[in-house]
Structures are given as C-alpha cells and as structure tokens.
Amino acid sequence: MNSDALIELVATHLSLELYCHVLVDPIAVPDNSEDSLITHLAPLGESALIRVYRDDLPHAPQLHPLLATLASPGTSPSHSLLALSARAAQRDIHRHNRHVCGWILSKEPAPVIAKHLAALCRLPTNTSNTVFQPIYQPIRLELLAATFERVESGPWWPIKHWIFQTSGAKLAAVKGEPGARTALPAPALRLQSDVALIQRFLSLWQALRIAPSLPPFAAVRASNLIDDARKVGLSAPQDVLVLAVHYLCIHPRLHTLPAIRRHIEDAINQHITLAASFARYSEADWRHMVTKLPRPEEHA
Incomplete structure (x- = not known):
C-alpha cells in the first residue's frame, strides 16, 4: 500500500x-x-x-x-x-x-x-x-x-x-x-474472540520470513489454520498456536503422522505441551517426516 x-x-x-x-x-x-x-x-x-x-x-x-x-x-x-x-x-x-x-x-x-x-x-x-x-x-x-x-x-x-x-x-x-x-454468521463472534491469538500467529508469521510479505488476507488464513488445529482436539491456546504454525511452515496434514498424533494426544490428555514435544525434532527430522505425506496442493 x-x-x-x-x-x-x-x-x-x-x-x-x-x-x-x-x-x-x-x-x-x-x-x-x-x-x-x-x-x-x-x-x-x-x-x-x-x-x-x-x-x-x-x-x-x-x-x-x-x-x-x-x-x-x-x-x-x-x-x-x-x-x-x-x-x-x-x-x-x-x-x-x-x-x-x-x-x-x-x-x-x-x-x-x-x-x-x-x-x-x-x-x-x-x-x-x-x-x-x-x-x-x-x-x-x-x-x-x-x-x-x-x-x-x-x-x-x-x-x-x-x-x-x-x-x-x-x-x-x-x-x-x-x-x-x-443475520450475522455463526462464526462471527468466535472469530472476534480469537483476534488476540490470530495476532500472535501473524507476528510469528512475519518473524519467520517465510515469504517477502504476508498474503493480502493473512488474518483469514491464520484463522483457518487455527480452526484446523482445534479440529484435532486441541484447546489450549499455546498448543493450538504451535500446531497451526507448523501447519503453515511444514505441512497442513502433519497431524496424520502417527508420531505427531501421539504428541497431540499427550497435549490433550497429559498436558505435555506441543512446543516441548516438537522441540526434539531437528529440521532434518521434519524434512524426513514430510516425505511421508502427499504434496500439500493435493489436499487443496
């Protein structure tokens, strides 16, 4: 602009x-x-x-x-x-x-x-x-x-x-x-309640410098990824944020991997944060895991 x-x-x-x-x-x-x-x-x-x-x-x-x-x-x-x-x-x-x-x-x-x-x-x-x-x-x-x-x-x-x-x-x-x-659509109030979490996501997105700039409607994209993270059963805001960012940076079907699914279950049932569980993986580990998943565009 x-x-x-x-x-x-x-x-x-x-x-x-x-x-x-x-x-x-x-x-x-x-x-x-x-x-x-x-x-x-x-x-x-x-x-x-x-x-x-x-x-x-x-x-x-x-x-x-x-x-x-x-x-x-x-x-x-x-x-x-x-x-x-x-x-x-x-x-x-x-x-x-x-x-x-x-x-x-x-x-x-x-x-x-x-x-x-x-x-x-x-x-x-x-x-x-x-x-x-x-x-x-x-x-x-x-x-x-x-x-x-x-x-x-x-x-x-x-x-x-x-x-x-x-x-x-x-x-x-x-x-x-x-x-x-x-009439106001059903998700409207929930999205407004999510603004603080969406803004945290956007700050991380900017800091990661995945691309020269954010897409025009980055907040909507962030909201969709946060919704996707909740759909697997997560409710703690920090866990939701961590998985949503990994969806963005690594793969949108990351939760289908057995190891990641176990970490999600640990976060839900034992309150072991995803940040702590994911910290054990190196960049090479993530790259190897992604090879087991279809290309993201195939799930568009």
Missing part, C-alpha cells in the same frame, strides 16, 4: 453525492505522539470531527475512535491529508491495534456514520445479550467480512465503501448495499 494507491482508490469510488470520512483509533497511538494522525486532523474544525461511542469505555471519551470528514458531497478530499493518513496506516502494519481504521464513503454525514459504527460493534451473544467488539479495527473488519458468503450482504450500509488496509498491508474495500443486511 502507498499514498498514490489510496488516492486513486478513493477517487475511483468517490461519487459526487458521497462524503469521505477517515476513522482513527486513538488507543493505538497517543495524541501527543508525532505519529498521531488526530493532531493533523484538528485544522478541519470541530464540526468535521466526531467520536464513535464505545460502550466498554463510557468514562474515557478521549479513547473513543475519531471520525473525521475529509470531504462533503460535491467536493474532493485533500490529497495531502489522504497521503498523510496513508503514511500513518503504513506505520500501523506491525501494531496489534491499528491507528487508521479506514476511509469511509457514504451519503450520510459523520454523526449518522458514527452512530452506525457504534451499533455495528454490539455483537449478539448466545444469551440474547450483546458484547462490544471493536470491529472497525482493520483485522477485525477483515475477519468479519470473511464470514459472509457475499460481503455485500453484511451490515455495512449506509456505508457504501469502507476502504481499509488488510493484515497483509494491501488495500481492500467492503461494499454496502441498501436493504442487504443479513
């Missing part, structure tokens, strides 16, 4: 009747930091800035996300402000909490969008209650969007286009359609 790519994408989606807003989370970067985008948005004036209410932080309004209007219908956003926000988003890629939570294009002004975003964050639970989840955070948004068979059927409207930086540092957008709101 770079500034020119963002400016071009916004220009592509921004029609005359739409506002252009940018959403910024102050929790990620202190207001007094030189990396804070909020300081640079202040000259827009108070009328262009509104907070998105967080149910879980009622007594700390300074920590509520800030929605800033960059352009009103019939006008274009400042290229310098878009470029500034793009650079701030680029600095976000190694943060667990992103500072820049996307660029929102809508017919509605900021107060309406702020209220809508606050409502989106109230996810239903199995007990008919709701729980606050900051789904405006880009990784959370990426995971939520992935639960819908058709992304457009998600609860985005009156947001027409929500442009954001994915977990793989690429620009993507969810598109809202009027009247297209469907």
